[in-house]
Amino acid sequence: xxxxxxxxxxxxxxxxxxxxxxxxxxxxxxxxxxxxxxxxxxxxxxxxxxxxxxxxxxxxxxxxxxxxxxxxxxxxxxxxxxxxxxxxxxxxxxxxxxxxxxxxxxxxxxxxxxxxxxxxxxxxxxxxxxxxxxxxxxxxxxxxxxxxxxxxxxxxxxxxxxxxxxxxxxxxxxxxxxxxxxxxxxxxxxxxxxxxxxxxxxxxxxxxxxxxxxxxxxxxxxxxxxxxxxxxxxxxxxxxxxxxxxxxxxxxxxxxxxxxxxx
Numbered sequence: 001x002x003x004x005x006x007x008x009x010x011x012x013x014x015x016x017x018x019x020x021x022x023x024x025x026x027x028x029x030x031x032x033x034x035x036x037x038x039x040x041x042x043x044x045x046x047x048x049x050x051x052x053x054x055x056x057x058x059x060x061x062x063x064x065x066x067x068x069x070x071x072x073x074x075x076x077x078x079x080x081x082x083x084x085x086x087x088x089x090x091x092x093x094x095x096x097x098x099x100x101x102x103x104x105x106x107x108x109x110x111x112x113x114x115x116x117x118x119x120x121x122x123x124x125x126x127x128x129x130x131x132x133x134x135x136x137x138x139x140x141x142x143x144x145x146x147x148x149x150x151x152x153x154x155x156x157x158x159x160x161x162x163x164x165x166x167x168x169x170x171x172x173x174x175x176x177x178x179x180x181x182x183x184x185x186x187x188x189x190x191x192x193x194x195x196x197x198x199x200x201x202x203x204x205x206x207x208x209x210x211x212x213x214x215x216x217x218x219x220x221x222x223x224x225x226x227x228x229x230x231x232x233x234x235x236x237x238x239x240x241x242x243x244x245x246x247x248x249x250x251x252x253x254x255x256x257x258x259x260x261x262x263x
Contacts, residue, residue: 009074028064038063092129136171140154172186185245210228222254
């Protein structure tokens with residue numbers, strides 16, 4: 001179980017600029033609880049530049065500096081709360097990358113010991129780590145390659161397959177391609193973690209009943225997607241994404257398209 005943040009902006013912007021000082025402080029503060037590492041992908045001239053660490057984000061100066069000083073037209077940030085049994089190693093730290101695409105996941109897919117069948121050769125030999133999340137990502141890439149589908153259709157095919165054959169608590173994810181950022185919102189609300197709420201440094205309480213909620217905010221200059229827990233639920237301009245949908249954000253125009261996932 002993790003936290004997700006993504007944005008696309010007209011001009012390069014830092015996470016602090018797109019979120020605001022208080023919400024960014026709350027996001028960083030959640031790393032006290034989601035303490036199993038962090039990762040980020042920030043668009044540059046040569047594509048996404050990915051940085052990762054297994055350190056706790058709120059105590060890692062590199063994480064704080066990245067969010068406050070590194071500007072990009074598109075960004076994807078993940079703080080990790082590892083699924084039990086999956087090692088806290090750099091190769092298991094989100095986001096995962098392949099072929100110019102970047103992926104970060106919030107949730108778990110059970111049973112983990114049966115997930116090897118999700119990704120077949122040659123894709124299975126390309127895996128770097130052992131997580132359910134990377135296998136979920138590669139299953140989407142395999143669908144794109146094998147069936148010639150477009151991205152929303154590939155996502156829908158894989159989500160349908162995983163919900164049919166496995167028991168995912170959540171398939172929520174951010175997936176970035178050279179042309180778009182996709183926010184996948186597909187989860188079981190009853191599978192939200194049952195731990196006691198904590199309070200982030202920014203003063204925003206973590207409501208575990210809505211742990212898997214995703215919201216987005218459209219401004220004149222940016223589109224932002226965020227997990228729950230660090231944006232107040234009554235914050236102006238933030239809208240809840242419907243469950244079982246994919247939001248596509250065009251990186252050139254910032255136009256959005258909401259695509260339903262047939263269950």
